[in-house]
Amino acid sequence: MKPTVYVINGPNLNLLGTREPDKYGRATLADVETLCREAGDRHGFAIAFLQSNHEGELVSWIQEAGRAGAAGIVLNAAAYTHTSVAILDAIAATAVPVIEVHLTNIHAREPFRRTSYVSQVAKGVICGLGPQGYGLAIAGLAGLAGQGSRT
Numbered sequence: 001m002k003p004t005v006y007v008i009n010g011p012n013l014n015l016l017g018t019r020e021p022d023k024y025g026r027a028t029l030a031d032v033e034t035l036c037r038e039a040g041d042r043h044g045f046a047i048a049f050l051q052s053n054h055e056g057e058l059v060s061w062i063q064e065a066g067r068a069g070a071a072g073i074v075l076n077a078a079a080y081t082h083t084s085v086a087i088l089d090a091i092a093a094t095a096v097p098v099i100e101v102h103l104t105n106i107h108a109r110e111p112f113r114r115t116s117y118v119s120q121v122a123k124g125v126i127c128g129l130g131p132q133g134y135g136l137a138i139a140g141l142a143g144l145a146g147q148g149s150r151t
Contacts, residue, residue, distance in 0.1 A: 003071035010078035043142035066094030072141035099137035102127035
C-alpha cells in the first residue's frame with residue numbers, strides 16, 4: 001500500500017481558472033489535482049486531494065492526516081494562511097510534515113499576505129511558481145521520506 005500525501009486546499013481555490021487569472025493563472029483546481037496525482041505516482045504516493053472554503057474542515061483534514069499516519073501534507077491554506085491559529089495548532093498537533101504552497105509570491109503582494117501562521121510549523125514553503133509548486137512540494141516530501149523519484 002502506498003503512503004498517502006494529503007493535498008489540502010483552502011478557500012476560493014475552487015475558483016481557479018476563472019478567479020483573477022492575471023494573478024492565479026488559467027489552470028483549474030482539476031488541473032492542479034491531475035498534476036498532484038502524476039507527481040504522486042512518480043514518487044510512490046497515493047494522493048488525497050481536498051478543497052474546502054471552511055476553516056474547520058481544513059483543521060479536520062489535517063487531524064485526519066495525523067491519525068492516518070500520512071507521509072505528508074501539501075497545504076495551500078489560501079487566506080487562512082494569514083489568519084488561522086486553528087490551522088497552526090492542528091499542524092503542530094500532528095507529526096506529519098507539511099509543505100506550505102501558494103500559487104503567487106505572497107511576499108510580493110499586500111503586506112497582510114506576508115504573514116503566515118502556517119510557515120511557523122511547516123517544513124518548507126513554496127510560493128510564486130503557480131501550480132508547479134504543488135509538484136515540487138510532493139517531490140520535497142518524497143525527499144524528506146527518503147522516497148526519491150520512482151521513474
